[in-house]
Amino acid sequence: MMxxxxxxxxxxxxxxxxxxxxxxEAYCNQELDQIGSGRVEAHVxxxxxxxxxxxxxxxxxxxxxxxxxxxxxxxxVESLMKQTGGLVEEPSIEKxxxxxxxxxxxxxxxxxxxxxxxxxxxxxxxxxxxxxxEEVWSWQSEDGKLQASAIMEKNADMTIHFSSNxxxxxxxxxxxxxxxxxxxxxxxxxxxxxxxxxxxxxWEYRQGNMADISIEIV
Amino acid sequence: MTEDELNLWERHGxxxxxxxxxxxxxxxxxxxxxxxxxxxxxxxxxQDLRQDGAIGLIKAIARFDPRHGAQFRSFAKxxxxxxxFESSEITRSMARRQYEIYRKVGRTRDxxxxxxxxxxxxxxxxxxxxLTTGQIRNAIDARxxxxxxxxxxxxxxxxxxxxxxxxxxxxxxxxxxxxxxNETEQTIIRLYYWEDQSHEEITQRLGLTISNVIKIRQRAxxxxxxxxx
Numbered sequence: 001m002m003x004x005x006x007x008x009x010x011x012x013x014x015x016x017x018x019x020x021x022x023x024x025e026a027y028c029n030q031e032l033d034q035i036g037s038g039r040v041e042a043h044v045x046x047x048x049x050x051x052x053x054x055x056x057x058x059x060x061x062x063x064x065x066x067x068x069x070x071x072x073x074x075x076x077v078e079s080l081m082k083q084t085g086g087l088v089e090e091p092s093i094e095k096x097x098x099x100x101x102x103x104x105x106x107x108x109x110x111x112x113x114x115x116x117x118x119x120x121x122x123x124x125x126x127x128x129x130x131x132x133x134e135e136v137w138s139w140q141s142e143d144g145k146l147q148a149s150a151i152m153e154k155n156a157d158m159t160i161h162f163s164s165n166x167x168x169x170x171x172x173x174x175x176x177x178x179x180x181x182x183x184x185x186x187x188x189x190x191x192x193x194x195x196x197x198x199x200x201x202x203w204e205y206r207q208g209n210m211a212d213i214s215i216e217i218v
Numbered sequence: 219m220t221e222d223e224l225n226l227w228e229r230h231g232x233x234x235x236x237x238x239x240x241x242x243x244x245x246x247x248x249x250x251x252x253x254x255x256x257x258x259x260x261x262x263x264x265q266d267l268r269q270d271g272a273i274g275l276i277k278a279i280a281r282f283d284p285r286h287g288a289q290f291r292s293f294a295k296x297x298x299x300x301x302x303f304e305s306s307e308i309t310r311s312m313a314r315r316q317y318e319i320y321r322k323v324g325r326t327r328d329x330x331x332x333x334x335x336x337x338x339x340x341x342x343x344x345x346x347x348x349l350t351t352g353q354i355r356n357a358i359d360a361r362x363x364x365x366x367x368x369x370x371x372x373x374x375x376x377x378x379x380x381x382x383x384x385x386x387x388x389x390x391x392x393x394x395x396x397x398x399x400n401e402t403e404q405t406i407i408r409l410y411y412w413e414d415q416s417h418e419e420i421t422q423r424l425g426l427t428i429s430n431v432i433k434i435r436q437r438a439x440x441x442x443x444x445x446x447x
Contacts, residue, residue, distance in 0.1 A: 011407065011411040014392065022292070034401065049358055059255075060252070063248060064245070080272050080276065
């Protein structure tokens with residue numbers, strides 16, 4: 001059983017724990033309960049970095065809630081939509097080249113990885129997970145040859161799994177960089193019909209910019 | 219997400235062009251505020267930055283999936299900042315310079331925590347690093363541009379005492395357990411542990427007797443301990 005003084009120390013230290021963006025956002029939107037708000041208020045009194053983050057967030061929320069859309073804004077957006085082809089033609093959902101399957105293996109893998117990165121869903125809610133973790137992202141190449149998924153583990157770490165039935169990929173080395181984390185992995189045979197590899201993203205790295213990802217052949 | 223936002227996302231899901239335009243217009247003020255923030259730091263023309271930022275917003279809208287339960291605003295900021303950052307050398311060099319200042323501030327803060335045995339104020343750090351508080355705030359703002367989403371605890375967790383920071387699962391459990399306490403218990407916990415008030419001060423604030431305050435605090439600790447077993 002935990003000693004009372006240890007628990008009390010933990011309680012005291014809670015106010016020193018930095019706030020993440022979702023907590024700050026929930027506080028701004030008045031979505032936190034009394035104890036959650038109390039912790040935010042106690043922490044920002046101590047930490048000018050989180051205090052500043054809160055100020056910036058309030059500035060953004062005020063801009064959104066007090067929005068006045070002018071005719072110039074409408075014209076600006078319409079011209080942008082024309083320029084970019086609107087939202088439907090976003091590169092992340094473009095179709096693969098018809099010849100992709102015929103490309104040499106190395107080039108095909110590079111193409112798979114490029115599309116995988118384009119489809120990376122970068123933001124994951126920091127919520128509690130079940131015993132087995134929870135899949136928060138998954139992707140499969142158009143030809144079904146390569147799959148990837150991200151699992152949020154119970155301890156809030158994340159694991160990204162890669163697998164393929166393309167046995168020639170056995171031994172292929174890939175560098176995964178996610179914000180400040182950079183890790184080289186090797187696809188290895190795990191059964192007669194599958195090669196696989198995985199990357200562990202510890203919680204402390206997950207606090208970084210999860211949109212900043214690159215996956216490249218070494 | 220507000221109901222308005224959810225309706226817009228629903229229309230966007232149906233590939234309704236007018237709905238898509240409304241969605242971009244809905245979030246355009248966010249691009250404006252971010253572009254103006256960078257313009258303030260760099261001296262660049264905010265209207266130029268707005269153009270790049272809005273393209274980032276369009277990409278974010280195309281890639282966002284509301285079913286994941288994340289907040290679009292935080293998601294979009296990465297793209298808006300990223301688009302501005304990528305398109306402007308002046309922004310990149312400013313962000314790098316400011317980030318160096320930010321790191322210096324972070325190191326000084328950690329040193330002062332050790333010396334003072336408490337968190338230093340921004341003024342104390344400004345004096346130590348010979349910068350103005352405005353310059354430090356600029357560095358914090360710029361750091362958010364160069365490395366959006368990175369949180370200070372991951373980066374500035376002092377290597378000498380990493381175990382002092384609770385793991386997130388533990389923090390979440392503790393916050394969950396705290397949320398189960400009744401309002402008076404929560405108030406007493408907050409005042410006693412986070413606002414460093416004495417039992418006497420809490421007594422005056424809540425109009426309870428001192429023995430009651432002590433009893434309620436101990437009962438709350440008991441409940442927490444039971445829940446965290």
